[in-house]
Amino acid sequence: MKxxxxxxxxxxxxxxxxxxxGSYATAQEKMSMDEYNAQLKxxxxxxxxxxxxxxxxxxxxxxxxxxxxxxxxxxxxxxxEILKMIGTDQASVDxxxxxxxxxxxxxxxxxxxxxxxxxxxxxxxxALEAKLAEAKKNKISVLTEMQNLIASIEGKxxxxxxxxxxxxxxxxxxxxxxxxxxxxxxxxxxxxxxxWMRIYSYNKDQIKDPDLIYPKQIFKIHRECGPDEYLVAKGxxxxxxASNPKVFGDPTKxxxxxxxxxxxxxxxxxxxxxxxxxxxxx
Amino acid sequence: xxxxxxxxxxxxxxxxxxVALVIVGCSKHPNEKQLKALEDAKAAALSAEQKAADxxxxxxxxxxxLAEAKQKLETMKQEKxxxxxxxxxx
Numbered sequence: 264m265k266x267x268x269x270x271x272x273x274x275x276x277x278x279x280x281x282x283x284x285g286s287y288a289t290a291q292e293k294m295s296m297d298e299y300n301a302q303l304k305x306x307x308x309x310x311x312x313x314x315x316x317x318x319x320x321x322x323x324x325x326x327x328x329x330x331x332x333x334x335x336x337x338x339x340x341x342x343x344e345i346l347k348m349i350g351t352d353q354a355s356v357d358x359x360x361x362x363x364x365x366x367x368x369x370x371x372x373x374x375x376x377x378x379x380x381x382x383x384x385x386x387x388x389x390a391l392e393a394k395l396a397e398a399k400k401n402k403i404s405v406l407t408e409m410q411n412l413i414a415s416i417e418g419k420x421x422x423x424x425x426x427x428x429x430x431x432x433x434x435x436x437x438x439x440x441x442x443x444x445x446x447x448x449x450x451x452x453x454x455x456x457x458x459w460m461r462i463y464s465y466n467k468d469q470i471k472d473p474d475l476i477y478p479k480q481i482f483k484i485h486r487e488c489g490p491d492e493y494l495v496a497k498g499x500x501x502x503x504x505a506s507n508p509k510v511f512g513d514p515t516k517x518x519x520x521x522x523x524x525x526x527x528x529x530x531x532x533x534x535x536x537x538x539x540x541x542x543x544x545x
Numbered sequence: 546x547x548x549x550x551x552x553x554x555x556x557x558x559x560x561x562x563x564v565a566l567v568i569v570g571c572s573k574h575p576n577e578k579q580l581k582a583l584e585d586a587k588a589a590a591l592s593a594e595q596k597a598a599d600x601x602x603x604x605x606x607x608x609x610x611l612a613e614a615k616q617k618l619e620t621m622k623q624e625k626x627x628x629x630x631x632x633x634x635x
Contacts, residue, residue, distance in 0.1 A: 293574040337618055342621060
């Protein structure tokens, strides 16, 4: 009986301990009512604050939308007035912009070419320049956006021209006693009197008669051929020159070459002097 | 003496059990309905806070748009002046 009571006491204590610890563990997982109330109040406060913020924000958003709409309408009105001043409409402005952008792309394409390729396509450069000059006659070009585009294209055309091969020459001032044969024979000129024709043809605008030159005349001494020049060599004739790929690449075009240089070649197209500088019509 | 001891032990067992039962039984926790209400309150608060954040974001975008529109208006006013000058020199 004594043993039984002690066992009962131990079992009871163990059971009580288990119940209390279980209760404590459950209490750790489950929140108490105080915690519940605190959390509920916290969430409710947060919801109320957020709703208040949304209300204030919605009001600001509506005001901002109204202000933006007003400013946009004012801008549109001014743009309409500008178009009226120019005497055009939006569609024409868009078309003009697209045309300038196409020219800009064309300029980019040409700028990417090598100097030799540019030389062959110099007519395209000239056409581009002509198109731009024509575009500048349109009143839409007074718009700042168009002015910037035009300036960009002009800049590229300048770069293209700078990239193209150029004629090189020096200047020579005629002194008393000079004649073309003598000038051509000078060491710092051509050191070859037979090249007098080079001076004569290159300065045809100021030499009417190769036997008559005057002191203080300034002649251009041709050094290198530009894209629209050809220096006649021994054995050359117009058909041969015209068939040169750097000229026309087509012998049948010799007449075109002759017409352009008739003043220096003379009435007989079969008589062509070496060292004559011919102008190639592009 | 022996009888007293047994009685005492039994009494002690009874008291301990009673106390344990009282402690376990008297702990108060929120019921299922209350927990559901708490979850609902949490969801509502988070939803409202998300709406507030979305609204703030929209407001910031509109403020940027407004600044852009003001800039465009100033540019347009200047453009009108410039165009008038260029047309006068045309």
